[in-house]
Amino acid sequence: MTVIADERISSVLQTAEGVLTRRAGTSVQLDEPEDLGGTGRSSVIRARVLDNPVSLDRTVVVKAFDDQTAPSQVLREIASYRYATALPTASRPGPQLLASDFEERLLVLTDLGHGRSMVELLASTDADEVERGVSAWGQALGRMHAATLGGEEDFDTLMRVSGKTKGGSGRITVAGGGIGDAAAASVRAHDELLETIDVDAVEGSLALLERGLRLFDAGDFRDFRAFSPADVGPGNILINGDGVQFMDYEWGEFRDATLDVAYALATFPALLSADVVMERPRLELALVQAWRGEVKPLWPSINDRKLALRIFTARALWVWLSTYWMIQGDASGHDWALHTADARVVLARWADLADSGEAAGIDESFVDAADQVQEALRIYWFG
Structure with missing residues (x-):
C-alpha cells in the first residue's frame, strides 16, 4: 500500500x-x-x-x-x-x-477491495481460466441489464434531482458529451475517412453504421434498453469475492444492451496472451451465451440470427469509432477502453469483425467490407 x-x-x-x-x-x-x-x-x-x-x-x-x-x-x-x-x-x-x-x-x-483486474485475467496463459472470466463478465452484464430493463424513467428522475443546487436555486442538466456523440461524429465523417484511406464507397457500410447509432436512441430499439456504465471494457472491471464488478460510471446511461456486449467483444481480444489468442472465437461465444442466459427470460422473442445481427451492428460501430479516433489522432477518447493508439489493435479489430460476421452468417457484403477496410488501413499505416 x-x-x-x-x-x-x-x-x-x-x-x-x-x-x-x-x-x-x-x-x-x-x-x-x-x-x-x-x-x-x-x-x-x-x-x-x-x-x-x-x-x-x-x-x-x-x-x-x-x-x-x-x-x-x-x-x-x-x-x-x-x-x-x-x-x-x-x-x-x-x-x-x-x-x-x-x-x-x-x-x-x-471499497471493492483489491481483487483481480480483468486485464490481468485476460493475460493468463490458461484458456479455461480466461473462459471462466469472460463468462462471468457476460453474466454480470446480463444481470445488470435484466435488473434495469424498464428503469429509464427512474434514472431520468435521478438525473433531474441530482443536479439541484443547494437551496434549490438552480439545476444542472446534461447535454450529451458521451461516447454516443463521438460515435455520431465518426459516422458523419464516413465518406471522409474512406477517402483518407483510399477506399471507394463500400456498399452498405454507411447504412450499417447508421443502424448502429440508432441503438443509442429510445425509438426503434426501446425493448432492449437497459442501464450501462458506458465503458464496460476490461480496464474498468475488478473481480473480487462477489464476482465481476464494474467501476467508473462517469458516462452512465440507458441504451441498447447489445452495445455493451459488442463493446466487450471489441475490446478484450487485444489483451489476450499469445497462448490464448487463437481461442478468441470460443471466448466470444462464451461471453455472449453467458449474457443471453441472464436476459433470455426478458427478451425471449429475439432469435439467434436477429441477435447476432444486432451484436454485429453494434460491434461494427465500435470498430469504426476506434478507427476514426486513430486516424484523426484524437486523444479525447483516451479514457475509453475502445480508444487505442496502436494500429495493430485496430487492424485486429477489423479482422475479428469480419470473422464474427462470417461465423454468424451475416450478409456477405458486410464481411467483405470489413476485409476491404482492413487491407486499406494496413497499406495506409504500414505501406
Missing part, C-alpha cells in the same frame, strides 16, 4: 469527511489515504475510516473531480451511482454510493 500525503489529497479527505458527517449526522474521520489513480480529471483515493460511528466499512473510496470537469459529467456519475445502488443487492453492477455532494464534485463509495 502506498500512503500519500499532499495538499490536494488532504483537501479531498477533508471534504469527504464533511460530506460523510452530514450524511451520517455524526463526525466521521478519514486517514491513511492510498492513491488509486483516476482519469486525469479526477482523484480516486482509498481511505481508512477512523472511530467508525455509523457502521461504515473499515475503508471507503473517495472520487473527487477537478474544476475542469463539466458539471454535467459530475451529475451523470452521481445519478448513475444513486440508480445502481438502489438496485437489489445481487443486481448491483459495482460499488455502492455512500454519500455524494454535487457542488463539492465528490462521491464516497464502498
Whole structure:
C-alpha cells in the first residue's frame, strides 16, 4: 500500500469527511489515504475510516473531480451511482454510493477491495481460466441489464434531482458529451475517412453504421434498453469475492444492451496472451451465451440470427469509432477502453469483425467490407 500525503489529497479527505458527517449526522474521520489513480480529471483515493460511528466499512473510496470537469459529467456519475445502488443487492453492477455532494464534485463509495483486474485475467496463459472470466463478465452484464430493463424513467428522475443546487436555486442538466456523440461524429465523417484511406464507397457500410447509432436512441430499439456504465471494457472491471464488478460510471446511461456486449467483444481480444489468442472465437461465444442466459427470460422473442445481427451492428460501430479516433489522432477518447493508439489493435479489430460476421452468417457484403477496410488501413499505416 502506498500512503500519500499532499495538499490536494488532504483537501479531498477533508471534504469527504464533511460530506460523510452530514450524511451520517455524526463526525466521521478519514486517514491513511492510498492513491488509486483516476482519469486525469479526477482523484480516486482509498481511505481508512477512523472511530467508525455509523457502521461504515473499515475503508471507503473517495472520487473527487477537478474544476475542469463539466458539471454535467459530475451529475451523470452521481445519478448513475444513486440508480445502481438502489438496485437489489445481487443486481448491483459495482460499488455502492455512500454519500455524494454535487457542488463539492465528490462521491464516497464502498471499497471493492483489491481483487483481480480483468486485464490481468485476460493475460493468463490458461484458456479455461480466461473462459471462466469472460463468462462471468457476460453474466454480470446480463444481470445488470435484466435488473434495469424498464428503469429509464427512474434514472431520468435521478438525473433531474441530482443536479439541484443547494437551496434549490438552480439545476444542472446534461447535454450529451458521451461516447454516443463521438460515435455520431465518426459516422458523419464516413465518406471522409474512406477517402483518407483510399477506399471507394463500400456498399452498405454507411447504412450499417447508421443502424448502429440508432441503438443509442429510445425509438426503434426501446425493448432492449437497459442501464450501462458506458465503458464496460476490461480496464474498468475488478473481480473480487462477489464476482465481476464494474467501476467508473462517469458516462452512465440507458441504451441498447447489445452495445455493451459488442463493446466487450471489441475490446478484450487485444489483451489476450499469445497462448490464448487463437481461442478468441470460443471466448466470444462464451461471453455472449453467458449474457443471453441472464436476459433470455426478458427478451425471449429475439432469435439467434436477429441477435447476432444486432451484436454485429453494434460491434461494427465500435470498430469504426476506434478507427476514426486513430486516424484523426484524437486523444479525447483516451479514457475509453475502445480508444487505442496502436494500429495493430485496430487492424485486429477489423479482422475479428469480419470473422464474427462470417461465423454468424451475416450478409456477405458486410464481411467483405470489413476485409476491404482492413487491407486499406494496413497499406495506409504500414505501406
